[in-house]
Amino acid sequence: MKNRFTITISDVHGVRHYTFNQLVKRFFWWVVMGLVILAAISLALIWGLRQEVQLLQQKRAEALARYEQLLEQRAGELSAYQAATQKLQQELDAKGQHLENLDAAVAALEAMLGAEPEDDTAPLAQRVENLKLTMGEKRYLLQVIPSGRPVQTFKGVSSSFGWRKHPVTSKREFHKGIDYRGKLGDKIIATADGVVEYAGYHKSSGYGNMVLIDHAFGFRTLYGHLKKVLVKNGQVVKKGDVIALMGNTGLSTGPHLHYEISFIQRSLNPAPFVAWDLKHYDAIFKKARHVPWDSLVERVKQYIQAVAPPSLPAMSTSRAN
Ligand SMILES: [Zn+2]
Structure with missing residues (x-):
């Protein structure tokens, strides 16, 4: 027991002796206990704080979700409103287009028939x-x-005024006149008094040899696909005059006369004029x-x-x- 440091404590309970070794052990034990308790408290605090943070984060996420939901709802409402507006506009446009189409269809029908509505x-x-x-x-x-007729001898009509498939080009087109059947050389007559505006070959129109006559009050007649033209530009002709011979010139599949009547640039159905x-x-x-x-x-x-x-x-x- 050399160099052993001893502490003696005496109180009402008696006398106790502590060696230095024991004191050191006790001291360390308390230190360790203190550290353990501190650590426990810290851990508890940290855990508590973390819980709080988690709760806050959760609340924040919830708030954010709610906000986004509201935004989405608003956006949904807005897009629904926009879609409704767009749909209305489309319906309006469609109605407008439909009306325009109807107008065009009626106008085309009128042009085809060469007539306007009865009541008008x-x-x-x-x-x-x-x-x-x-x-x-x-x-x-x-x-x-x-x-009257532009042919001296009537041998029938092969194509009348209106929409048809062109016999040469096969394209759908508006036939602006009446085609009269006949033989090469059949006599073509003027259907009214007038002045010859054009007499000769006309390439761009496809009418071949052609006669165009100006009549009174804005009327004009056209005679196409002729074999021979018997009048000259500027010549005054009388109704019934022989002006040409039937042919097959220009865009034509066989001998016939193409006959048109126009009134101030507008092609009219020649049928009622012929009758x-x-x-x-x-x-x-x-x-x-x-x-x-x-x-x-x-x-x-x-x-x-x-x-x-x-x-x-x-x-x-x-x-x-
Ligand atoms: Zn024709």
Whole structure:
């Protein structure tokens, strides 16, 4: 027991002896215990803080999710609204387009028939009838406005006015005239008095040898695919004059006459003009509706009265039918 350091403690319970070794051991034990407790407290604190952080993070995530959800909802509402607006606009556009298409279809149909709606011009026929044309006035109109057939001998029609597949190009196109059957050399006649505007070969139109005649009041007639042209530019022709011979020139598959009537640049269906005569006089006013018949007829009446007053019965009663 050399150099052993001893501490003696005496109190009411008695006397106790502690060796230095024991004291050191105890001291270390307390230190270790203290450290363990400190560590435990720290761990508990850390755990607690971490819990709190986790809770906060969770809350933040929840808030963020809620916010995003709200945003999404708003975006959804907005896009739904935008989609609804767009749909409405599309419907409006479609309606507009539909109306335009309808208009175009009606216009095409009118162009094809060479007619406008009944109601529009129903009073026109009435107005023309009210003008009560004399025989002289009727004869004059039939002389200066295209009427009757452009062929001296009728051998049938191979193609009428309207949409068709072109016999040479096979393309769908609007046939602006009537095609008359016949033989090479058949006589072609002018359908009204007028002045020859064009006589000769016309390449770009495909009509080959062609005659174009200017008539009174804005009418024109065209005669195509001719074998031989018998008139010259600027020549004045009379209704019934032989102006050409039937041929097969230009874009044509066989001998025929292509006959067109136009009124101020607009192609008209020639059929009612071909059928127009003294016996079937009024039909033309209902069928060729793009022509301002009432003002035209009134002008003719004034002209006839000026050159042959009705008091002279010569023009109005003679040669009826
Ligand atoms: Zn034709």
